[in-house]
Amino acid sequence: MRLRHRINYWNSSLRLKLFRQRFELAGLRSGRYPPPSYVLWDCTRRCNLNCLHCGASKEHYDNELSTVQVKGFIDQLARLRVRTFAVTGGEPLLRKDLIELLTHASRLGIKTGVATNGFILDENKARELKAAGVSSIQISLDGDADTHNHIRQNPHAFDRAVQALRYCRKAGIQLLTVSTVVTGMNQDKLEHIKQLLLDEGINQWKIIPLMPIGRAEKSNLQIDKPALKQLLEFISQARRQIPILLGENLTYLGRDEARYRTKVTYCPVGISACCLGTDGKIRGCPEMPDDPRFIEGSILEQSFDEIWQKGFKPYRNQSLREQDPLCGACSLWDKCRGGCWVMRLGEAHCIKNWRVE
Ligand code: SF4
Numbered sequence: 001m002r003l004r005h006r007i008n009y010w011n012s013s014l015r016l017k018l019f020r021q022r023f024e025l026a027g028l029r030s031g032r033y034p035p036p037s038y039v040l041w042d043c044t045r046r047c048n049l050n051c052l053h054c055g056a057s058k059e060h061y062d063n064e065l066s067t068v069q070v071k072g073f074i075d076q077l078a079r080l081r082v083r084t085f086a087v088t089g090g091e092p093l094l095r096k097d098l099i100e101l102l103t104h105a106s107r108l109g110i111k112t113g114v115a116t117n118g119f120i121l122d123e124n125k126a127r128e129l130k131a132a133g134v135s136s137i138q139i140s141l142d143g144d145a146d147t148h149n150h151i152r153q154n155p156h157a158f159d160r161a162v163q164a165l166r167y168c169r170k171a172g173i174q175l176l177t178v179s180t181v182v183t184g185m186n187q188d189k190l191e192h193i194k195q196l197l198l199d200e201g202i203n204q205w206k207i208i209p210l211m212p213i214g215r216a217e218k219s220n221l222q223i224d225k226p227a228l229k230q231l232l233e234f235i236s237q238a239r240r241q242i243p244i245l246l247g248e249n250l251t252y253l254g255r256d257e258a259r260y261r262t263k264v265t266y267c268p269v270g271i272s273a274c275c276l277g278t279d280g281k282i283r284g285c286p287e288m289p290d291d292p293r294f295i296e297g298s299i300l301e302q303s304f305d306e307i308w309q310k311g312f313k314p315y316r317n318q319s320l321r322e323q324d325p326l327c328g329a330c331s332l333w334d335k336c337r338g339g340c341w342v343m344r345l346g347e348a349h350c351i352k353n354w355r356v357e
């Protein structure tokens with residue numbers, strides 16, 4: 001393993017430990033937790049594609065937040081000095097007020113980002129996003145043209161996504177990320193995607209194993225243990241050519257983790273991140289199902305600060321250790337903290353079941 005990777009990994013481990021200690025101490029001493037560093041907005045469940053593995057089940061909400069309500073929320077984030085506001089969905093570009101809202105956030109000094117399928121991101125939209133101050137855009141690519149189009153259920157999805165990447169690069173978007181959800185359908189296409197990203201000069205590649213939610217819950221597309229092993233081997237080689245972020249839904253990966261990751265990672269919910277839902281409810285992350293188990297409050301009823309200070313208890317204390325006897329007795333708790341809450345819904349959260357060493 002390269003020495004540089006190992007050093008980066010151990011530095012990040014130390015930083016994360018100190019960050020977590022400071023966060024918990026602040027809560028204990030002053031009763032006030034530091035604000036999240038980034039907030040995601042799950043802005044709509046509408047989408048122009050129909051992906052086989054999609055986490056959003058295409059629920060229809062009539063009560064999407066209005067422009068005024070979202071501006072009010074962004075104002076609150078600015079007062080709390082939240083650093084980053086990123087928009088996801090559904091397909092965010094379907095919201096007609098997206099540019100106006102991103103411009104509002106940028107003017108208040110908040111960094112902004114957008115995750116999109118790229119289908120309607122043309123040259124003009126890329127310029128508008130740049131002018132709105134957007135510094136980071138993430139576009140999904142899940143295979144070669146045939147595989148991507150099959151997964152997205154649209155014969156033009158691949159070409160449009162690649163074209164959108166080019167428009168964003170031309171418009172001068174600072175950070176361009178491609179995200180790939182790895183499933184049983186595309187695990188053999190990763191080499192192809194890597195070459196494309198290298199040819200297109202993409203800054204980084206986010207690789208996320210499929211989560212057991214939405215349509216994916218019943219799709220039987222999750223990768224199995226041998227496939228995960230292959231995936232990690234692929235990542236350990238490919239990251240020499242392109243920076244790779246392995247999704248945090250695979251938390252601690254064991255002793256050799258520094259081969260696959262630049263930095264230590266565990267679920268950021270309630271510590272450094274949270275998500276505003278389509279209808280104003282706050283939950284941990286966009287992948288968490290929109291049901292009462294995961295709802296911490298609504299910005300239509302309380303201030304965001306109040307929700308942040310009083311909510312998120314299970315993610316901040318150790319109650320999970322009491323509820324899950326395996327975690328309670330586990331020597332890896334400090335590194336793993338019980339794994340991803342969404343993967344837990346499909347009992348795919350524990351490295352001991354995925355043992356790769
Ligand atoms: S038992 Fe819990 S803490 Fe230990 S590795 Fe599994 S999920 Fe993580």
Ligand code: SF4
Pocket residue numbers: 248249266267268269284285286287288339340341342343
């Ligand atoms: S619950 Fe899982 S997907 Fe959501 S932020 Fe935590 S690790 Fe990531």
